[in-house]
């Protein structure tokens with residue numbers, strides 16, 4: 001479904017590459033977790049794949065479509081849930097979703113029905129007509145997610161979808177993603193929650209300093225690492241214990 005070849009990104013003025021010569025293939029129907037320490041290059045990679053950021057070199061295709069030649073087709077094919085909320089605070093949840101649906105050419109009763117169904121699944125029906133600015137972080141994350149999948153993307157990219165949300169919201173979000181995946185959506189997401197990734201992902205890739213340091217099924221990676229019982233131990237063995245502070 002996704003084929004990445006020698007993909008690199010060096011930001012303007014930066015000394016180093018944030019993503020460097022990265023090769024990766026992700027199959028249709030996968031839930032692929034992109035893991036790595038702060039500054040490893042996860043957001044940079046996912047931003048390039050979701051066409052938010054221009055690669056410095058290399059290329060990739062999604063469902064056979066090249067990002068350089070098929071920008072508009074790719075826009076319909078993929079959904080993007082960025083780290084920051086992309087919502088209008090002065091509009092209601094419903095108004096936001098109607099707006100984002102219309103951006104994909106959706107309209108009419110079928111859009112309204114879809115919005116109502118998603119709000120119901122996410123436990124937000126009774127807040128549909130409240131303004132976003134009154135919503136908690138977990139509620140905003142759920143609306144943000146709905147706004148990205150109204151056009152039924154085949155591939156969904158999420159950058160830390162459960163950061164800053166409580167356990168209840170997290171459970172609803174992860175169950176929702178699982179359901180989308182069961183219905184056929186390929187999911188690629190970044191996370192620092194290793195336990196969650198261990199349970200949820202078909203495969204994970206650990207990235208550090210812009211390159212993939214290991215890739216595989218969580219259970220296999222754990223079995224291959226001496227004395228490891230969980231993905232966290234694999235992660236620390238592959239990326240080390242040094243802090244990644246920089247300014």
Ligand SMILES: Nc1ncnc2c1ncn2[C@@H]1O[C@H](COP(=O)(O)OP(=O)(O)OP(=O)(O)O)[C@@H](O)[C@H]1O
Nearest residue numbers: 011012014018036037038039040041042043044045
């Ligand atoms: N706009 C930018 N300009 C210059 N350098 C950047 C920019 N965005 C990110 N970087 C640098 O690129 C590297 C990778 O950053 P990136 O945000 O992709 O990492 P990450 O793995 O997503 O980290 P985190 O877990 O903290 O979100 C870091 O060294 C970061 O400082």
